[in-house]
Amino acid sequence: xxxxxxxxVEFPIIQAPMAGSQGSxxxxxxxxxxxxxxxxxxxxxxxxMQTELWAIRAKTDKPFNVNxxxxxxxxxxxxxxxxxxxxxxxxYEELGIAPGDAPAxxxxxxxxxxxxxxxxxxxxxxxxxxxxxxxDLLKRVKGWGSKVLAxxxxxxEALWLERAGVDAIIAQGVEAGGHRGIFLSExxxxxxxxxxLLPQIVRAVRVPVIAAGGIADARGVxxxxxxxxxxxxxxxxxxxxxxAKTGAVHRxxxxxxxxxxxxxxxxxxxxxxxxVMNRLMQDLGPINTAAPAFPLAGGALAALxxxxxxxxxxxxxxxxxxxxxxxxxxxxxxxxxxxxxx
Amino acid sequence: xxxxxxxxVEFPIIQAPMAGSQGSxxxxxxxxxxxxxxxxxxxxxxxxMQTELWAIRAKTDKPFNVNxxxxxxxxxxxxxxxxxxxxxxxxYEELGIAPGDAPAxxxxxxxxxxxxxxxxxxxxxxxxxxxxxxxDLLKRVKGWGSKVLAxxxxxxEALWLERAGVDAIIAQGVEAGGHRGIFLSExxxxxxxxxxLLPQIVRAVRVPVIAAGGIADARGVxxxxxxxxxxxxxxxxxxxxxxAKTGAVHRxxxxxxxxxxxxxxxxxxxxxxxxVMNRLMQDLGPINTAAPAFPLAGGALAALxxxxxxxxxxxxxxxxxxxxxxxxxxxxxxxxxxxxxx
Numbered sequence: 001x002x003x004x005x006x007x008x009v010e011f012p013i014i015q016a017p018m019a020g021s022q023g024s025x026x027x028x029x030x031x032x033x034x035x036x037x038x039x040x041x042x043x044x045x046x047x048x049m050q051t052e053l054w055a056i057r058a059k060t061d062k063p064f065n066v067n068x069x070x071x072x073x074x075x076x077x078x079x080x081x082x083x084x085x086x087x088x089x090x091x092y093e094e095l096g097i098a099p100g101d102a103p104a105x106x107x108x109x110x111x112x113x114x115x116x117x118x119x120x121x122x123x124x125x126x127x128x129x130x131x132x133x134x135x136d137l138l139k140r141v142k143g144w145g146s147k148v149l150a151x152x153x154x155x156x157e158a159l160w161l162e163r164a165g166v167d168a169i170i171a172q173g174v175e176a177g178g179h180r181g182i183f184l185s186e187x188x189x190x191x192x193x194x195x196x197l198l199p200q201i202v203r204a205v206r207v208p209v210i211a212a213g214g215i216a217d218a219r220g221v222x223x224x225x226x227x228x229x230x231x232x233x234x235x236x237x238x239x240x241x242x243x244a245k246t247g248a249v250h251r252x253x254x255x256x257x258x259x260x261x262x263x264x265x266x267x268x269x270x271x272x273x274x275x276v277m278n279r280l281m282q283d284l285g286p287i288n289t290a291a292p293a294f295p296l297a298g299g300a301l302a303a304l305x306x307x308x309x310x311x312x313x314x315x316x317x318x319x320x321x322x323x324x325x326x327x328x329x330x331x332x333x334x335x336x337x338x339x340x341x342x
Numbered sequence: 343x344x345x346x347x348x349x350x351v352e353f354p355i356i357q358a359p360m361a362g363s364q365g366s367x368x369x370x371x372x373x374x375x376x377x378x379x380x381x382x383x384x385x386x387x388x389x390x391m392q393t394e395l396w397a398i399r400a401k402t403d404k405p406f407n408v409n410x411x412x413x414x415x416x417x418x419x420x421x422x423x424x425x426x427x428x429x430x431x432x433x434y435e436e437l438g439i440a441p442g443d444a445p446a447x448x449x450x451x452x453x454x455x456x457x458x459x460x461x462x463x464x465x466x467x468x469x470x471x472x473x474x475x476x477x478d479l480l481k482r483v484k485g486w487g488s489k490v491l492a493x494x495x496x497x498x499e500a501l502w503l504e505r506a507g508v509d510a511i512i513a514q515g516v517e518a519g520g521h522r523g524i525f526l527s528e529x530x531x532x533x534x535x536x537x538x539l540l541p542q543i544v545r546a547v548r549v550p551v552i553a554a555g556g557i558a559d560a561r562g563v564x565x566x567x568x569x570x571x572x573x574x575x576x577x578x579x580x581x582x583x584x585x586a587k588t589g590a591v592h593r594x595x596x597x598x599x600x601x602x603x604x605x606x607x608x609x610x611x612x613x614x615x616x617x618v619m620n621r622l623m624q625d626l627g628p629i630n631t632a633a634p635a636f637p638l639a640g641g642a643l644a645a646l647x648x649x650x651x652x653x654x655x656x657x658x659x660x661x662x663x664x665x666x667x668x669x670x671x672x673x674x675x676x677x678x679x680x681x682x683x684x
Contacts, residue, residue: 224565322538
C-alpha cells in the first residue's frame with residue numbers, strides 16, 4: 001500500500017504541524033490541494049482545538065492530521081526556576097517590565113480529555129511528537145480508525161514506535177525546524193542528518209517512512225523518495241504562506257539572510273528545538289542547562305517576548321526554522337503543495 | 343561540462359581522502375574502477391608522499407586526486423598543553439605509561455616544499471580542506487593544470503572558495519565523517535545537514551558542487567544528484583575495503599552497532615571531526631575546550647592510544663566515521679565504486 005492510500009491523500013506530502021505558527025487555515029489549504037494538512041494541538045485549549053476541528057470539517061472533506069505532543073508534564077522546580085529568572089533579570093531591567101507581565105505559553109500533552117473531544121471527529125490521521133501517549137490512549141485513537149504517525153530521531157526510536165504499533169514513521173532529520181521529537185535519549189549527538197537517518201530507518205522498519213528535515217522543494221521531495229521515503233513532511237517552507245499564523249518578527253527573520261543560521265536551542269521551551277539564531281541564543285548559548293524542564297522554560301520569557309515584539313525585536317522569540325529556509329516564499333499553501341510534487 | 347569531463351573520470355564518484363586510514367592502494371583501486379581515487383597527504387612526510395605518488399603512477403593511468411590540509415600551524419601553548427595533560431593524567435596512570443611513550447601524529451599543511459614535490463606529478467586533481475593555501479601556492483597548482491576542489495561547510499565558505507577560483511566545491515554536510523572542513527567560523531551551529539547545505543550551495547555558486555556527508559550507497563548518490571549535485575564524495579563506505587589501511591580497533595567499531603552513534607569531537611586533533619563515540623569522548627565530552635589547538639591535541643594522546651590499542655581497546659583512538667555507516671562492507675573498493683553507480 002502506498003502512503004497516499006494509507007492516508008487517503010493525492011500527494012505524499014504532509015504539512016508539518018507547527019504549534020504557534022498555524023491553525024486550521026493552513027491545514028485546510030493543504031488538504032484541499034491534495035496534501036495532508038495538519039492541525040497542531042499542543043498549544044490549544046480543548047475548546048480551541050474543537051473550534052479548529054469544526055473549521056476544518058466545514059471547509060474540507062479531505063483527510064487531515066491532528067498532532068499532539070506526548071511529553072510528561074514536569075513538577076515545577078522552584079530552585080531551577082529561580083536560577084533561570086536570575087539569568088533573565090538583566091533583560092527585565094533593560095525592558096522595564098516584570099516577569100508576570102504576560103501569560104506563559106502552555107503546552108499540554110495528549111490526554112483522555114483530548115481524546116474525548118477528538119473522538120467525534122475521528123480524523124483520518126493523528127500524529128504524535130516526543131513518543132506516544134499511554135497504551136490505552138493510543139488504543140482509543142487506533143480504535144476509532146485514525147492512522148497513527150509518530151516522529152523518530154534515531155533508529156532506536158523508529159524500532160520502538162514500530163513495536164508500539166504506529167502506521168508510519170516520520171524520520172526527523174536534524175535539519176528540521178521546531179522541536180526535536182527525541183524521546184529515548186537526551187543526548188543530542190544521537191541526532192543525525194536526513195541523508196543518514198532516513199535510509200537507516202527505511203532499512204530498519206517495515207512500515208512506511210516519511211522524511212522530514214531540510215526538504216524545501218520538489219528536488220528535496222525527489223531526493224527523499226530516492227532514499228526510500230514513502231512521503232515527506234515539510235514545515236519551514238509553509239511558514240511564509242498567507243494561511244500560516246507566523247508572527248511578524250518570525251516572518252521578518254525568515255525573509256532575511258539570518259534564516260541561514262539556525263541552531264538547536266532549549267531556551268524557549270526546555271526541549272531542544274531548531275530556530276533562527278537570535279540575541280537570547282547568542283547571549284546564553286543556544287543550549288543552556290539553566291533552562292527549566294519542558295515546557296516550563298517559556299514561562300519566564302513570555303513577558304520579555306511580548307515587550308520586545310511590541311518594539312519589533314525578536315530577541316526573546318522562538319523563531320522556529322529548519323536548516324533549509326530556501327523554500328520559504330509568500331505564496332498560497334495550495335500552490336506550494338502542488339510545486340512540491342512538480 | 344559535466345563533473346566527469348572536468349575531472350576526466352567515468353563516474354562522478356570521488357573517494358574521500360581519509361588521512362590515517364588509507365594510502366595509494368585504495369586510491370588506485372577506485373581510479374581503476376572509474377571513480378576518482380584520492381591520496382590524503384596531511385599525515386605523510388614529503389618523502390612518503392612521493393613514494394605514494396610513484397605507486398599511483400605505476401598502477402594506474404587514470405586521473406587521481408591529491409588532498410592537503412590548509413590550516414595554519416599554531417604556536418605551542420605551554421599552559422594549555424599542561425591543562426590538557428593534567429586532564430589525561432589519570433589515563434596515563436591507569437595504563438602505566440608516560441606521555442612520551444609514542445611519537446605524536448603530525449598533520450602538516452600544504453606548503454611550497456609540498457608543491458615542489460607535487461609539481462612533477464601534475465595530478466589531475468588537487469583538493470584542499472580547511473580553506474585554501476596562500477594565493478601564490480594555489481596559483482602554482484592551477485598553473486601546472488591540476489583542477490582544484492575544496493570543501494565548504496556553509497554557503498559563505500562556498501562563495502569564498504568560488505571567488506578564490508576553485509574548479510568545483512565539495513559541500514560537506516554535517517553527516518560526514520572525519521574533520522569538518524569549516525574555515526570561516528568556529529561556530530558549529532553553522533554546520534548543516536546535506537539535505538539543507540547541498541541545495542543552498544548549488545543555488546549560490548556557478549561551479550559544480552560535489553555532495554559529501556551521509557552518502558553510503560547508490561540511493562544516496564541518486565538523492566544527491568536529485569538535489570543538484572554534479573557528483574558525490576564518499577568516505578565512510580570505503581573504510582572496510584581491504585585496500586584501506588583502517589586500523590584494527592577502528593574496523594571493529596565500524597563493524598559493530600556502535601557505529602550508529604557518532605559525534606563531532608575536537609579531542610583527537612583540536613579541530614571538530616566526526617567519529618564513533620568512545621570512552622574518551624564520553625568521559626570528557628566530545629567537544630572540550632581544554633584540547634590544544636589543531637593539530638596539537640593528538641600529541642598527548644598518542645601514547646594512550648598506542649597502549650590501549652595494543653590491548654584491543656579503542657578508548658583513545660579517533661574512530662572517524664560518518665553518520666551513515668550503513669554502506670560499510672568488506673568488499674573490494676572497485677566493487678563498491680561500481681555499486682554506487684547502480
